[in-house]
Amino acid sequence: xxxxxxxxxxxxxxxxxxxxxxxxxxxxxxxxxxxxxxxxxxxxxxxxxxxxxxxxxxxxxxxxxxxxxxxxxxxxxxxxxxxxxxxxxxxxxxxxxxxxxxxxxxxxxxxxxxxxxxxxxxxxxxxxxxxxxxxxxxxxxxxxxxxxxxxxxxxxxxxxxxxxxxxxxxxxxxxxxxxxxxxxxxxxxxxxxxxxxxxxxxxxxxxxxxxxxxxxxxxxxxxxxxxxxxxxxxxxxxxxxxxxxxxxxxxxxxxxxxxxxxxxxxxxxxxxxxxxxxxxxxxxxxxxxxxxxxxxxxxxxxxxxxxxxxxxxxxxxxxxxxxxxxxxxxxxxxxxxxxxxxxxxxxxxxxxxxxxxxxxxxxxxxxxxxxxxxxxxxxxxxxxxxxxxxxxxxxxxxxxxxxxxxxxxxxx
Amino acid sequence: xxxxxxxxxxxxxxxxxxxxxxxxxxxxxxxxxxxxxxxxxxxxxxxxxxxxxxxxxxxxxxxxxxxxxxxxxxxxxxxxxxxxxxxxxxxxxxxxxxxxxxxxxxxxxxxxxxxxxxxxxxxxxxxxxxxxxxxxxxxxxxxxxxxxxxxxxxxxxxxxxxxxxxxxxxxxxxxxxxxxxxxxxxxxxxxxxxxxxxxxxxxxxxxxxxxxxxxxxxxxxxxxxxxxxxxxxxxxxxxxxxxxxxxxxxxxxxxxxxxxxxxxxxxxxxxxxxxxxxxxxxxxxxxxxxxxxxxxxxxxxxxxxxxxxxxxxxxxxxxxxxxxxxxxxxxxxxxxxxxxxxxxxxxxxxxxxxxxxxxxxxxxxxxxxxxxxxxxxxxxxxxxxxxxxxxxxxxxxxxxxxxxxxxxxxxx
Numbered sequence: 001x002x003x004x005x006x007x008x009x010x011x012x013x014x015x016x017x018x019x020x021x022x023x024x025x026x027x028x029x030x031x032x033x034x035x036x037x038x039x040x041x042x043x044x045x046x047x048x049x050x051x052x053x054x055x056x057x058x059x060x061x062x063x064x065x066x067x068x069x070x071x072x073x074x075x076x077x078x079x080x081x082x083x084x085x086x087x088x089x090x091x092x093x094x095x096x097x098x099x100x101x102x103x104x105x106x107x108x109x110x111x112x113x114x115x116x117x118x119x120x121x122x123x124x125x126x127x128x129x130x131x132x133x134x135x136x137x138x139x140x141x142x143x144x145x146x147x148x149x150x151x152x153x154x155x156x157x158x159x160x161x162x163x164x165x166x167x168x169x170x171x172x173x174x175x176x177x178x179x180x181x182x183x184x185x186x187x188x189x190x191x192x193x194x195x196x197x198x199x200x201x202x203x204x205x206x207x208x209x210x211x212x213x214x215x216x217x218x219x220x221x222x223x224x225x226x227x228x229x230x231x232x233x234x235x236x237x238x239x240x241x242x243x244x245x246x247x248x249x250x251x252x253x254x255x256x257x258x259x260x261x262x263x264x265x266x267x268x269x270x271x272x273x274x275x276x277x278x279x280x281x282x283x284x285x286x287x288x289x290x291x292x293x294x295x296x297x298x299x300x301x302x303x304x305x306x307x308x309x310x311x312x313x314x315x316x317x318x319x320x321x322x323x324x325x326x327x328x329x330x331x332x333x334x335x336x337x338x339x340x341x342x343x344x345x346x347x348x349x350x351x352x353x354x355x356x357x358x359x360x361x362x363x364x365x366x367x368x369x370x371x372x373x374x375x376x377x378x379x380x381x382x383x384x385x386x387x388x389x390x391x392x393x394x395x396x397x398x399x400x401x402x403x404x405x406x407x408x409x410x411x412x
Numbered sequence: 413x414x415x416x417x418x419x420x421x422x423x424x425x426x427x428x429x430x431x432x433x434x435x436x437x438x439x440x441x442x443x444x445x446x447x448x449x450x451x452x453x454x455x456x457x458x459x460x461x462x463x464x465x466x467x468x469x470x471x472x473x474x475x476x477x478x479x480x481x482x483x484x485x486x487x488x489x490x491x492x493x494x495x496x497x498x499x500x501x502x503x504x505x506x507x508x509x510x511x512x513x514x515x516x517x518x519x520x521x522x523x524x525x526x527x528x529x530x531x532x533x534x535x536x537x538x539x540x541x542x543x544x545x546x547x548x549x550x551x552x553x554x555x556x557x558x559x560x561x562x563x564x565x566x567x568x569x570x571x572x573x574x575x576x577x578x579x580x581x582x583x584x585x586x587x588x589x590x591x592x593x594x595x596x597x598x599x600x601x602x603x604x605x606x607x608x609x610x611x612x613x614x615x616x617x618x619x620x621x622x623x624x625x626x627x628x629x630x631x632x633x634x635x636x637x638x639x640x641x642x643x644x645x646x647x648x649x650x651x652x653x654x655x656x657x658x659x660x661x662x663x664x665x666x667x668x669x670x671x672x673x674x675x676x677x678x679x680x681x682x683x684x685x686x687x688x689x690x691x692x693x694x695x696x697x698x699x700x701x702x703x704x705x706x707x708x709x710x711x712x713x714x715x716x717x718x719x720x721x722x723x724x725x726x727x728x729x730x731x732x733x734x735x736x737x738x739x740x741x742x743x744x745x746x747x748x749x750x751x752x753x754x755x756x757x758x759x760x761x762x763x764x765x766x767x768x769x770x771x772x773x774x775x776x777x778x779x780x781x782x783x784x785x786x787x788x789x790x791x792x793x794x795x796x797x798x799x800x801x802x803x804x805x806x807x808x809x810x811x812x813x814x815x816x817x818x819x820x821x822x823x824x
Contacts, residue, residue, distance in 0.1 A: 193642060194639055194641075194642050195638075195639055195641075195642025195643055195644075196638070196642075196643060196647055197642070197644065197647070200647060212641060214641070216687060226607075226608070226792055227606050227607055227768065227769060227792060227794060227795075228674065228676035228678055228699045228701075228768075229606075229607075229624060229626070229674060229699075229701050229767075229768030229769045229770075230605060230606045230607025230608075230609070230767070230768035230769050230792060231607055231608060231674070231768070231792055232607075232609060232671050232672075232674065233663075233666055233667045233670065233671070233673070233674055233675075234667075234670070234671075235608055235609070235612060235792075238663070238676075240659065240677055240678075240680060241659065241660070241663045241677070243656075244655075244656040244657075244659040244660045244663075244677075245656075245660050247652065247653065247656040248653070248656045248657050248660050251650070251653045251656075254645055255645045255646075258645065258646070259644050259645070259646075260644075261645070262640065262641060262643070262644065262645055263645075264640035264650075264687075264688070264689075264690055265652055265653070265656075265691075266640055266652075266682075266684075266685070266686050266687045266688055266689050266690065266691060267682065267685045267686060267687050268652060268680060268682055268685070269685075270678075270679065270680055272678075273678070273679045273680070273681075274678050274679060275628060275676075275678045275679050275697040275699055276628075276676070276678055276699050277676075277678050278676050278678065279677075279678060285687040287640045287641075287687055287688050289640075289641050355641075355642070356639070356640075356641030356642035356643070357639060357641045357642050358641075380638055380639060380642060380643055380647075382639065
């Protein structure tokens with residue numbers, strides 16, 4: 001299979017899998033344990049079997065395709081990603097990582113035959129948290145940290161209980177007493193970037209050395225609602241004016257920090273939100289990410305100080321609620337170096353980078369040596385039918401993955 | 413009737429009229445041409461008749477009570493306000509001006525008998541624009557500027573046509589060919605301040621020398637929606653960050669101008685308004701008021717320049733739509749002086765001030781010498797069941813009105 005064939009084949013596979021859950025409202029909707037999801041996993045199982053892989057599902061519905069090694073039979077190199085999508089998502093988020101894994105193993109088998117170590121590709125059941133209020137169900141079960149109690153009481157947006165949906169799809173809770181498998185020597189996940197850095201910098205692939213930590217906050221500002229005409233400026237406690245100063249100062253400070261810090265005020269709600277009333281209340285969210293925990297903590301201190309200072313100057317009351325605090329996850333140094341070395345040898349125009357979004361890899365990295373490869377996302381668009389990476393760019397990704405898996409599974 | 417009697421009587425009248433349209437959800441809801449409105453006007457008509465006034469309705473439902481003068485039979489001094497309320501409004505907005513007018517004429521009649529000029533009190537049909545999308549229906553018909561075509565196609569929130577509601581209440585369009593009456597020599601409207609200036613400064617009454625002009629704007633900001641984690645700060649066109657800078661700069665500049673300028677951003681909407689997406693669009697409103705047109709124009713130029721500068725620096729696109737432009741309305745100098753003189757002679761602790769809110773007086777001022785008297789509003793609250801002015805403060809207002817009407821109708 002030459003490069004042209006890889007390009008054609010990955011484009012074909014992408015279209016083919018995108019047919020499972022094709023949404024009449026646009027894009028792909030393949031939510032956990034739905035009919036579309038069951039059919040998608042089944043189709044992937046068939047594809048793996050046609051490629052000669054030994055397939056199996058775990059209890060909750062993660063699908064594995066295995067190519068036995070010749071020598072180190074208790075050592076396995078794993079690749080793959082998640083099969084579920086968001087509502088009206090793209091064809092690539094998650095899916096590309098599975099399809100690239102299948103194709104990489106096919107290419108390796110054709111060229112080199114059996115590996116020294118076992119090679120496996122996984123199609124994780126769920127990562128997005130789009131049907132039920134629980135994310136990473138697939139990888140968290142895989143590594144043994146998802147608990148029955150986390151989901152036993154949750155339902156989807158149509159009030160279908162999680163447990164009922166799981167059983168109807170033919171799956172069940174895992175045996176929580178069973179230990180995590182100990183044969184895994186490496187995990188490589190390839191994924192679209194979902195950002196615009198590779199595109200802006202004209203790079204073929206990204207070699208991911210860490211996944212950012214995230215802190216999310218809700219800030220409530222309480223002022224006094226007043227008549228917009230009869231209340232002199234000096235007699236006001238304008239919650240929106242105070243919030244706008246807070247946003248302005250926090251985001252400006254984040255810009256001064258620069259990469260890899262990002263800070264976003266994505267949501268704002270004002271009360272009563274009427275043209276002729278001075279706002280009495282404002283609520284906004286703040287999403288802060290960085291690859292180093294120390295910097296996340298430091299920026300949190302700064303933003304808290306900024307918000308408190310503005311509140312004091314404006315005479316408004318505030319509450320700051322940090323409702324998410326996820327640590328940054330470094331990727332495994334050896335696996336990162338292996339990927340980088342292969343990228344160099346193949347002459348790819350690569351960039352060492354971090355991931356600003358969450359991925360299955362962050363769940364697996366604490367227990368298995370893990371790293372990621374990114375391919376460019378056109379305009380950084382993702383979670384949207386307009387999500388796009390050209391077949392040529394996808395093919396470069398497949399080649400980078402193939403070379404890395406070769407180094408990990410075929411060499412001493 | 414001594415001061416104590418006036419205090420008791422105005423408190424009683426306020427409670428009594430507030431019973432017409434008492435809303436189970438709180439406050440008073442007496443919307444134009446509803447059953448509550450018809451009953452309210454009827455009750456006021458009876459009250460006027462009990463006081464010996466000659467009553468009549470005009471075609472559209474403005475109610476007048478007349479006390480004939482002895483000498484200048486073609487000269488009339490008018491007082492009053494509007495009978496309608498907002499949904500879940502207070503007992504005083506509008507109502508107080510009618511009740512104070514009735515009580516003032518009762519006091520004058522008891523003490524001085526017939527005036528030289530005719531004295532009339534009016535209960536205007538509508539001012540708030542709360543049932544139909546048309547405000548000042550009462551006073552605009554009174555002075556002859558409301559047109560049939562303005563309302564012939566409008567309906568209320570239950571799709572009841574304006575014309576149907578009007579006819580069911582027993583009223584109809586005025587004869588638009590008829591000229592405005594030419595006997596009016598003065599109009600004095602007493603109203604609650606609906607602001608917190610008198611309360612903050614510990615004043616009994618306000619003598620209103622002008623009503624502010626207003627300009628209202630909608631500003632749309634277009635940036636680019638991006639992933640909050642994967643888009644570096646330098647690659648963003650954040651519509652909310654740009655909007656917050658605009659709000660910050662415009663409101664800060666308004667504070668520098670100081671009284672009587674007020675500028676308010678009361679409403680903001682962001683898209684997609686999600687915690688983990690950089691906002692691609694933001695829309696906010698701007699309400700600017702001043703007593704001088706020149707300053708309104710000047711501030712409009714400044715705010716436009718500020719918004720354009722921020723947009724250029726941020727790389728976002730903007731549109732600025734000015735959808736309201738009402739000129740300031742000065743009150744009549746002689747009437748203002750008369751009110752001030754009476755306030756002084758009565759020893760009231762008064763403040764010369766402007767009105768930041770709109771009133772029937774602004775419709776009447778261009779054709780009849782007009783001025784207003786304000787009484788304090790507790791915490792500036794209005795359009796709300798919590799609207800409150802103490803009976804003692806209301807009584808001072810009634811006395812100020814009574815003295816002014818005496819000077820205008822009983823003296824040469």
